[in-house]
Amino acid sequence: xxxxxxxxxxxxxxxxxxxxxxxxxxxxxxxxxxxxxxxxxxxxxxxxxxxxxxxxxxxxxxxxxxxxxxxxxxxxxxxxxxxxxxxxxxxxxxxxxxxxxxxxxxxxxxxxxxxxxxxxxxxxxxxxxxxxxxxxxxxxxxxxxxxxxxxxxxxxxxxxxxxxxxxxxxxxxxxxxxxxxxxxxxxxxxxxxxxxxxxxxxxxxxxxxxxxxxxxxxxxxxxxxxxxxxxxxxxxxxxxxxxxxxxxxxxxxxxxxxxxxxxxxxxxxxxxxxxxxxxxxxxxxxxxxxxxxxxxxxxxxxxxxxxxxxxxxx
Amino acid sequence: xxxxxxxxxxxxxxxxxxxxxxxxxxxxxxxxxxxxxxxxxxxxxxxxxxxxxxxxxxxxxxxxxxxxxxxxxxxxxxxxxxxxxxxxxxxxxxxxxxxxxxxxxxxxxxxxxxxxxxxxxxxxxxxxxxxxxxxxxxxxxxxxxxxxxxxxxxxxxxxxxxxxxxxxxxxxxxx
Numbered sequence: 001x002x003x004x005x006x007x008x009x010x011x012x013x014x015x016x017x018x019x020x021x022x023x024x025x026x027x028x029x030x031x032x033x034x035x036x037x038x039x040x041x042x043x044x045x046x047x048x049x050x051x052x053x054x055x056x057x058x059x060x061x062x063x064x065x066x067x068x069x070x071x072x073x074x075x076x077x078x079x080x081x082x083x084x085x086x087x088x089x090x091x092x093x094x095x096x097x098x099x100x101x102x103x104x105x106x107x108x109x110x111x112x113x114x115x116x117x118x119x120x121x122x123x124x125x126x127x128x129x130x131x132x133x134x135x136x137x138x139x140x141x142x143x144x145x146x147x148x149x150x151x152x153x154x155x156x157x158x159x160x161x162x163x164x165x166x167x168x169x170x171x172x173x174x175x176x177x178x179x180x181x182x183x184x185x186x187x188x189x190x191x192x193x194x195x196x197x198x199x200x201x202x203x204x205x206x207x208x209x210x211x212x213x214x215x216x217x218x219x220x221x222x223x224x225x226x227x228x229x230x231x232x233x234x235x236x237x238x239x240x241x242x243x244x245x246x247x248x249x250x251x252x253x254x255x256x257x258x259x260x261x262x263x264x265x266x267x268x269x270x271x272x273x274x275x276x277x278x279x280x281x282x283x284x285x286x287x288x289x290x291x292x293x294x295x296x297x298x299x300x301x302x303x304x305x306x307x308x309x310x311x312x313x314x
Numbered sequence: 315x316x317x318x319x320x321x322x323x324x325x326x327x328x329x330x331x332x333x334x335x336x337x338x339x340x341x342x343x344x345x346x347x348x349x350x351x352x353x354x355x356x357x358x359x360x361x362x363x364x365x366x367x368x369x370x371x372x373x374x375x376x377x378x379x380x381x382x383x384x385x386x387x388x389x390x391x392x393x394x395x396x397x398x399x400x401x402x403x404x405x406x407x408x409x410x411x412x413x414x415x416x417x418x419x420x421x422x423x424x425x426x427x428x429x430x431x432x433x434x435x436x437x438x439x440x441x442x443x444x445x446x447x448x449x450x451x452x453x454x455x456x457x458x459x460x461x462x463x464x465x466x467x468x469x470x471x472x473x474x475x476x477x478x479x480x481x482x483x484x485x486x487x488x489x
Contacts, residue, residue, distance in 0.1 A: 021404050023441050025373040065470065072471045075354065082351045086334045089317065095337060142406060152334070155408040158473075159355070165476035300315060304339035 016217040021147035024090040032216050035209070036146055037093045039218070044084035045102045045109035049282050051077045053117045054126060062120060069166050070123060076163065080156045087148040103287050111268060112199040114276030115191070121174055121181075125188035127167015129196040129234065135160050136230045137200060145217030168237070175241040182242070189238065190246045197260060198268040200227040206265075231258045318344035319369060319443075321362040321399075321413065322352050330362050331409035332399060332443065338363075341451035349453070349461050355471055358462040361453040368449040370422030373441045391420035395447035398429040401440045411443045422446075 008027050015022065022028055051074045058074065061067035085095055101107035112130055117123065135157055142153035174185040201223035204210060213219040221229075235245055235258040249261025270276065315337045321330035333352045338344035344363040353361065372380075395418055399411035419425035422444040430439065453461065469475050 019404060021440075023373050023401070023410075025371055025441070026375045068468070069470050072354075072468065075350075076471075079351050079354060082336065083334050089335065095317075147410065150406070151408050151410060154406055155333075158408070159471075161473040162471055162476070165473050166470075169476055297315065300339035300343060304315070304343075307340055 013215070016145045020145075021150060022145050023147045029216075031212075032146075032218070033091050035213065035216075035218060036149060037088055037091050040084055040088040040091070040149055040152075041093060041098050041101070042108050042110075044081050044088060044098065045107055046113065047077050047081035047084060048102075049109045049113045049286065052282055052285050053113055053115070053278075054123050056117055057120060057123050060120065066170070073127070073163050073166070076159050080152075080159070083152040083155055084149075087146075087152045090148045099290065103283065103290060105274065105283060108272065109282075110199050111271040111276065112195045114271050114278045114282060115195050116277050118191070119184050119188060121171065121184040121188040122192065124167045124170030124174065125185075125192045127163050127165075128171050129167075129189075129192050130199065131160050131163040131167060132234055133196045133199055133230045135164055136226050136233070140219065140221045140226055143217075143220040149218075171243075172241045175243055185241075186243055189243050193246050194263065194267075197227060197231070197263055198265075198271075200230060202265065202268075203263075227260075228257055231260060232256070315339050317366040318348070318363045319366050320344075320348040320352055321364075322348075322358055322409075323360040323362075324357050325359050328359070329413040330360065330399075331412040333409055335366060336363075345451060345453050353462055354465060355468075356462075356466050358465075359458060360455070362450050364445050364450045368445055370426070370444040371442070372426060374439060377442075393418040393420050396422060396425035397445045397447050397450060398425060399443040399445070400429070401442075402438065404440070411441055416447065 009029060012022075012028060012032075022032075054070060055074050058067065058070055061070050085098060088098060089095060098107065102109070117126070138153045138157050138160065142150055142157060144150045144153065171185050171188070174181040176182075177185075201207060204222045204224045207223055210219065210222050214222070235250070238245060247261045250258060252258050271279070274280075316339075317335050318338050318341075319335050320333050322333045323330045336344055336347040336351055338347050341363055345361055348361050348363055349358075352358070395416060397413060398415045398417055400414045401411045415429050417425045417428050419428055425444050426442055429442070429444075465471075
């Protein structure tokens with residue numbers, strides 16, 4: 001006779017198969033909860049750290065319109081971090097623990113944010129490629145079986161589409177501009193193309209967690225499927241803009257899929273393990289923001305305690 | 315600081331919907347933070363915040379498991395006002411429960427029982443939140459214009475105002 005846990009597991013999987021959303025308070029396997037906390041935490045950290053590469057250019061935007069757009073985009077990333085920390089909190093994770101894990105280097109964030117933004121065109125290319133890849137991944141996660149994560153993804157995708165379009169608009173203008181503007185756009189593509197492919201994660205054969213995540217409806221597509229969607233969407237548009245994909249082995253197969261050449265996974269894993277160009281700088285910036293904000297958090301708590309004491313004495 | 319759940323009303327006459335949470339020290343701080351996190355774009359008409367700890371939350375699965383258990387006796391307790399929120403669809407959405415009723419009851423569980431009876435139509439309720447009305451802080455109607463209207467002018471944040479990607483054919487056509 002099956003034990004209670006086995007019965008619950010079967011009921012849980014049947015719910016997911018019926019397309020139901022799992023909500024806070026519902027029974028879920030411990031491993032489902034743990035995988036979600038890990039994934040959502042990493043995702044939240046990626047949004048927060050993701051403010052840094054582009055934030056570096058806020059003071060150097062070439063026009064007021066571009067500056068307004070970039071401020072709005074960076075502010076959105078901060079908001080997206082909030083949506084995601086919220087989703088993880090509904091699973092029992094605490095904000096303080098997640099922040100501590102990031103600052104201690106125990107929690108990961110997307111490898112792509114450990115690359116430097118060397119020119120203004122990088123801001124546009126990040127919008128077009130990095131946000132473009134993120135949207136592909138997040139549209140998939142919007143179908144996720146866990147209600148709070150799914151809702152955060154729907155909200156983020158609707159806002160991130162603006163990030164993608166402003167970047168594409170900027171790069172298309174530079175790619176049809178002066179020779180130095182065209183060079184700047186191509187140089188940005190040359191440096192961001194491969195990191196954008198890598199950020200969608202290891203090949204399916206090297207993703208041992210994927211089958212279980214798919215069975216639980218946490219992921220609804222594999223890394224390679226999402227990567228292929230990203231490539232098929234972006235290669236024709238980049239080529240139409242007059243840019244060259246920095247992959248001599250790329251070709252279009254009989255199905256119409258654009259097939260990429262070999263990805264340098266040694267580089268990917270080096271960045272994930274902390275040896276990218278900006279890992280140390282990114283964590284130092286987060287640590288400084290956390291330290292600099294301490295007096296604000298203390299003042300807010302002191303004010304709230306005073307208010308509560310006032311109420312109690314009434 | 316504590317965690318506050320945020321409810322956003324998109325327009326007058328629409329229900330307040332749960333959109334997510336913020337960390338804040340007091341209700342006013344929670345409202346200001348909620349406006350920055352959840353109302354950067356149109357449209358918002360009003361925000362409510364309440365401490366997450368003040369919410370009585372039950373999913374359909376939890377209620378089914380509890381159905382055998384007798385409800386706690388409520389006789390002798392004075393009724394107070396509760397705001398009741400419900401989720402009734404698995405459809406893709408960016409909001410969770412939405413406001414469905416204000417109910418006088420002695421306990422959140424009793425309010426939920428009354429609300430369930432009051433809304434027993436075909437749509438099966440999937441999740442409920444019950445919050446004492448007194449535990450909710452609302453944005454001031456007089457602040458609505460200054461808090462929410464500026465987002466309408468920031469059209470550069472709206473993806474619909476950017477063009478579609480050019481195709482090679484379109485580029486040729488444009489010369």
